[in-house]
Amino acid sequence: MSIQVEGLTKHYGAQKAVDGISFTAQPGVLGFLGPNGAGKSTTMKMLTGFIPQTGGKASVCGFDTVTQTLEVRRRIGYLPESNPLYTDMYVKEALNFVAGIHQLHNPAQRINEVIEQTGLGPEQHKKIGQLSKGYRQRVGLAQAILHNPEVLILDEPTSGLDPNQLIGIRQLIRDLGAEKTVILSTHIMQEVEATCNRVIIINRGNIVADDSLGGLKAAHEHLGLEEIFIKLTNT
Numbered sequence: 001m002s003i004q005v006e007g008l009t010k011h012y013g014a015q016k017a018v019d020g021i022s023f024t025a026q027p028g029v030l031g032f033l034g035p036n037g038a039g040k041s042t043t044m045k046m047l048t049g050f051i052p053q054t055g056g057k058a059s060v061c062g063f064d065t066v067t068q069t070l071e072v073r074r075r076i077g078y079l080p081e082s083n084p085l086y087t088d089m090y091v092k093e094a095l096n097f098v099a100g101i102h103q104l105h106n107p108a109q110r111i112n113e114v115i116e117q118t119g120l121g122p123e124q125h126k127k128i129g130q131l132s133k134g135y136r137q138r139v140g141l142a143q144a145i146l147h148n149p150e151v152l153i154l155d156e157p158t159s160g161l162d163p164n165q166l167i168g169i170r171q172l173i174r175d176l177g178a179e180k181t182v183i184l185s186t187h188i189m190q191e192v193e194a195t196c197n198r199v200i201i202i203n204r205g206n207i208v209a210d211d212s213l214g215g216l217k218a219a220h221e222h223l224g225l226e227e228i229f230i231k232l233t234n235t
């Protein structure tokens, strides 16, 4: 199992952000949905070892996210919601820097591959600070997949992309999901329909649905995904 989560809990002081959730994930694209403040980003940060949990446990490719963080980071690519980037660096310079952190053997070839995959080609000679929001998003995605990780955690990866760019990046996410375990957080239901095999809906720190896309629709006959989301997250 690529990801195993058992009773994962996070409190920020008195605020219970994640309330004892359990799930597993295997290769494919898992949509991680929920209203603002439901606990999606907090869960993703715990899975990547960025913040420790208050209770429960999580493992990635068999490695514990708290006690084996380095092993976890080797196997995980993470695009955080805020997508922090080195704005003073050129695109290739930044990718080279990240390749160095991962000690890639043939960085130049791999960098060209991910530039091609993420459609960064036309903008690759610019500084990151000169890029549009959508292209910055692509740089974040390129950095996340550079070391060819088994697991990808993508927190709202398509925010800021125009409709033309969306098509390409959604196709890339689907392609990545053919071999990798991708956890994708998004508020765009169209995107879930286009990319996800499975869906988890989280509400106020609790999982309220965990099913295949088809299973979820079958369980809520006559409702579209948006209506199902509204029904399950307004209880």
Ligand SMILES: Nc1ncnc2c1ncn2[C@@H]1O[C@H](COP(=O)(O)OP(=O)(O)OP(=O)(O)O)[C@@H](O)[C@H]1O
Binding pocket: 012, 015, 016, 017, 034, 035, 036, 037, 038, 039, 040, 041, 042, 043, 081
């Ligand atoms: N560093 C923090 N300190 C205190 N509370 C926090 C912190 N980070 C998140 N929270 C709270 O935890 C809850 C879950 O937040 P989280 O960012 O995980 O939600 P989310 O589902 O990712 O929301 P969104 O869709 O708006 O990005 C919210 O109530 C939020 O205010």
